[in-house]
Amino acid sequence: MRILYCGDIVGRSGREAVLTYLPKLKAELSLDFIIANGENSAHGFGITKTICQELFTAGVDVITSGNHIWDQREIMSYINQEKRLLRPINYPATAPGKGFVIATSKSGKQVLVINAMARLFMDPLDDPFSAVDNVLKQYPLKTAVTATVLDFHGEASSEKMTMGHFCDGRASLVVGSHSHVPTGDAQILPGGTAYQTDAGMCGDYNSVIGMEKSAPLHRFTKKTPGERLTPATGPGTFCGTFVEVSEAGLAIQVSAVIRGPRLRNVLPE
Numbered sequence: 001m002r003i004l005y006c007g008d009i010v011g012r013s014g015r016e017a018v019l020t021y022l023p024k025l026k027a028e029l030s031l032d033f034i035i036a037n038g039e040n041s042a043h044g045f046g047i048t049k050t051i052c053q054e055l056f057t058a059g060v061d062v063i064t065s066g067n068h069i070w071d072q073r074e075i076m077s078y079i080n081q082e083k084r085l086l087r088p089i090n091y092p093a094t095a096p097g098k099g100f101v102i103a104t105s106k107s108g109k110q111v112l113v114i115n116a117m118a119r120l121f122m123d124p125l126d127d128p129f130s131a132v133d134n135v136l137k138q139y140p141l142k143t144a145v146t147a148t149v150l151d152f153h154g155e156a157s158s159e160k161m162t163m164g165h166f167c168d169g170r171a172s173l174v175v176g177s178h179s180h181v182p183t184g185d186a187q188i189l190p191g192g193t194a195y196q197t198d199a200g201m202c203g204d205y206n207s208v209i210g211m212e213k214s215a216p217l218h219r220f221t222k223k224t225p226g227e228r229l230t231p232a233t234g235p236g237t238f239c240g241t242f243v244e245v246s247e248a249g250l251a252i253q254v255s256a257v258i259r260g261p262r263l264r265n266v267l268p269e
């Protein structure tokens, strides 16, 4: 089965990049299942019910998130009604929503999607490794589900790579999010799990991680409060990760997917 993961969608430019490139990618890559990280889709901060519905209509099957999940307050109640929207699994159990879901693909296959958050240079949540381990043991590949994708939302490449190896042989794809920069290390690990440290963002790359440059320039150079962060509004570039999964639930091929005006475009062979 063929799965596409779309990196953090940042603001309108990111949403437009997804809406522009996803229909072509769906056809060209014969996609059976689509995941998108929506944590920055509402003007850079969080996601709304309307944006979730827009993404589902565009063909997204499951929406993942990260540290920005609670930025729009309406999501606190919506996430309890919409099981296709995930928050990181290692938030306290009292947080609304869930950190994993088993969803049905376009061809009727069961896909387990897990969302977890790293801890280095991030909010110190519960241990993501034991949280992911529990779900992987509960729903093993081949017997319980056809494919498993983990979106590991974090800053440090070391922690993300460790998670990749921790899940090797037990997940179809471990893909990183949050840095908003695509890494060039997409590979199949020795046990058969596809891995990429970060898929990058869907957004305007003439920016600082999707945000208008002026505010970060002020913050970093003057170290005094400046203007608010707002998303850059130029043409968006689509960044994601494509994986083809075998009957055993392991990766046959993996590739970064980059489409758009600023970065060198990359498509699976």
Ligand SMILES: [Fe+2]
Residues within 6 Å of the ligand: 008, 039, 040, 066, 177, 178, 179, 180
């Ligand atoms: Fe993000």
Ligand SMILES: [Fe+2]
Residues within 6 Å of the ligand: 039, 066, 067, 068, 153, 177, 178
């Ligand atoms: Fe994030």
